Amino acid sequence: MSVLKIKDVSKIFASGQVRAVDNFSLEVADGELVCLLGPSGSGKSTLLRMVGGFERPTSGVMTIDGEDITHVPPEKRPTGMVFQSHALWTHMNVFKNLAFGLKLRKVAPDEIKRRVDAVLDLVGLNGYGTRHVAKLSGGQQQRVALARSLVLEPKILLLDEPFASLDQHLRERLREEVRDIQQRLKITTLFVTHGQDEALSMADRIVVMRDGRTEQIDRPEVIYREPQTPFVAGFIGTMNLIEGNVANGMFSKAGYSTPLPVSDGPAILAIRPEALDLAVTGEGSQGKVHRVTDYGTHGLVDLELNDATRIKAMVPHPDLFKAGQTVTLTPKAIAAYRDGVVIHRA
Amino acid sequence: MTVSDAGQPVLAAPESRRPIGLLLVAVPVLLVIWLIIWPIISAIIQTLWMRLPEGGDTFSLETYRFFFSDGYSLSNLSLTLWTTGVCAILLLVVCLPIALYLRFSDSRIAAYVQGLAIFPMFVPSIILSFAFIRVLGPNGTVDLLLNAMSLPKIRSPYLTPWGPVIGLVWDNIPLTVLILLSGLGNVSNQAIEAARDVGAGRFALLWHIILPRISNSVLVAISFAVLGIFSAFTLPYVLGPAAPEMMGPFMQRTFRELYEPRTAITQAVITFGFCIVFGLFYVRSVAKNRTP
Known part of the structure; x- marks a missing residue:
């Protein structure tokens, strides 16, 4: 049972000008995998480094299983971190990289061998013990880095963009493997990424961060389908965010209008490309086709409203559309935001 | 193309x-x-x-036979070896902490420390020698200060084997620090953090992670220092004892004062023989680094 609690944690860097993490709170349940997702500079890596003990919080408290670890140095924390650059020790072979932490804990040599062999087996590197780490591929090095953390059986596993330096294919394969291992070991995990695909495919819950603060914490499908702020709506997946005005229950923007049953005033209309139906002829609001991209399984149509605002629509038959055509737009699902919060969803 | x-x-x-x-x-x-x-x-x-x-x-082989059977020549050689060894150890003891501090410190003071560590590079040996005499020599600054405080004089290292040791260590600090610092540049912060993450304290970090990663730099720094110290002339000549003396002043005296060029050349060849061992260490280390 390993529960990580972060309460009102802030980090202000020495200059006093940069508030990297601002009053952040989170509870990660036993065996849960939580992704910290956000753009560069959102404070997600700083937060992870604070949990790992590599940065000291300016204020707030962090506990693991109720034990205050806020000021415990990294070498004494029950956490294991996997770094973006693998951070393997190139003067040691694979076995020595994995055995180093166990030797420091004065584990008996037989037990060290048993545990290293077991974890190498777990990450699919059986028989690689004597290999020099510099001669392994990027994916194998990342597996060794993961194994190095797992062999110490940490209470909390911390992953700092571990797949960022790998190619797309390898990244997809490794994230599945890591998720499998995490679920098999039921290890509480905090995972930092700026890749939404990674977060959506791996996490039990996602924390979307912006400027050191939490924008939304929820399950991946909720984050995708019901973003609470325009920032989350724009950051997760592709979203058309149209800034316009509501008058008498009608949202309008540059010739495009749609019913929106909210009070009069400015609003941001959010429509996913897959929730926007297009028709070449017919009644309704109009846009002009700018570009059509055929992805084989579907097509993406770039549209321009009258004031050159660009929006996207996903269509099953892209061959029906051509650049220059005027089309009618019919949204199947919309959300509307005002003052940074959701005011309507349908 | x-x-x-x-x-x-x-x-x-x-x-x-x-x-x-x-x-x-x-x-x-x-x-x-x-x-x-x-x-x-x-x-x-x-x-x-x-x-x-x-x-x-x-x-x-007469001149070699003479050198290795002459007590004075051998004591000069052993003084040179002793001075070189002590200087090498002291350089590591002094320069490694400085280099570690400069590599891992984020403080602004580090820039001043680096400036101070590099400063001896711009001071000619002869100036350093006279500064040493004025500070640590008989009736030098230290003696005057001790006298002002009614304390007894120190036993000055001037004209003892420790005189050249102090001077040579001071003179070799900049190059040694720069070489070690360059080696430490190859130790990434994440490698250090990963070691701390698995439980390494300061000593384990230094012994198991940092030193193995900079072993080549240590070897290069020591080789350079040893090569310079073994054949040093000015500092041992000005600060060292008259007898025994280091090989540099010994060769010069044999050549200029005793008019024995063949003996002086033999001393030079023997000195070269010792230096080339460290030269080979350096070449081996460079070759090892360049091996793909």
Whole structure:
């Protein structure tokens, strides 16, 4: 049972000008995998480094299983971190990289061998013990880095963009493997990424961060389908965010209008490309086709409203559309935001 | 291959560039052969061939036999070895903490510490020697300060074996710090953090992670220091004892005051023999680093 609690944690860097993490709170349940997702500079890596003990919080408290670890140095924390650059020790072979932490804990040599062999087996590197780490591929090095953390059986596993330096294919394969291992070991995990695909495919819950603060914490499908702020709506997946005005229950923007049953005033209309139906002829609001991209399984149509605002629509038959055509737009699902919060969803 | 508008290759093929590369390197190589390799060979030949009174030359190890059976020569050699060894150890003891501090400190003070550590590089040895005498010599600044506080005088290291040691260590700090600092640049912050993450304290970090990663730099720094110290002249001449003396002043005195060029050359060849061992360490280390 390993529960990580972060309460009102802030980090202000020495200059006093940069508030990297601002009053952040989170509870990660036993065996849960939580992704910290956000753009560069959102404070997600700083937060992870604070949990790992590599940065000291300016204020707030962090506990693991109720034990205050806020000021415990990294070498004494029950956490294991996997770094973006693998951070393997190139003067040691694979076995020595994995055995180093166990030797420091004065584990008996037989037990060290048993545990290293077991974890190498777990990450699919059986028989690689004597290999020099510099001669392994990027994916194998990342597996060794993961194994190095797992062999110490940490209470909390911390992953700092571990797949960022790998190619797309390898990244997809490794994230599945890591998720499998995490679920098999039921290890509480905090995972930092700026890749939404990674977060959506791996996490039990996602924390979307912006400027050191939490924008939304929820399950991946909720984050995708019901973003609470325009920032989350724009950051997760592709979203058309149209800034316009509501008058008498009608949202309008540059010739495009749609019913929106909210009070009069400015609003941001959010429509996913897959929730926007297009028709070449017919009644309704109009846009002009700018570009059509055929992805084989579907097509993406770039549209321009009258004031050159660009929006996207996903269509099953892209061959029906051509650049220059005027089309009618019919949204199947919309959300509307005002003052940074959701005011309507349908 | 990049192709220009005219359709001509912008960069020549590696095969056609090879003679130009060899030509560029030929001049310094020839200079090294002329100014270094040939004098060494010539010196060795001069010490091994003796002119007979009746004319003609004969192979002889007489000067070497004399050197290794002469107590004074041997005590000079052992003083040189002792000074070199002590200086090498002290340089590591002094410079490694400085280099570690400079590498891992984010403080602004680090810049001043680095400036201070590099400063001796810009001070000529003769100035350093006189500064040493004025500070640590008899009736120097330290003595005056102690006297002002009614404390007894110190036993000055001036004209003792410790005089050259202090001077040579001070003189070699900049180069040693710079080489170690460059080696420490290869130890990434994440490698350090990963070690702390698995439970390494400061000593384990230094012993298991940092030192193995900078072992080549340590070897290069020590090789450079040893090569310089073994054949040093000015500091041992000005600050060292009259007897025994280090090999540098010993060679100079044998050549200038005793008018025994063949003996002086023999001393030089023996000195070179010791230095080349450390030179080979350096070459081996460089070659190891360049091996793909």
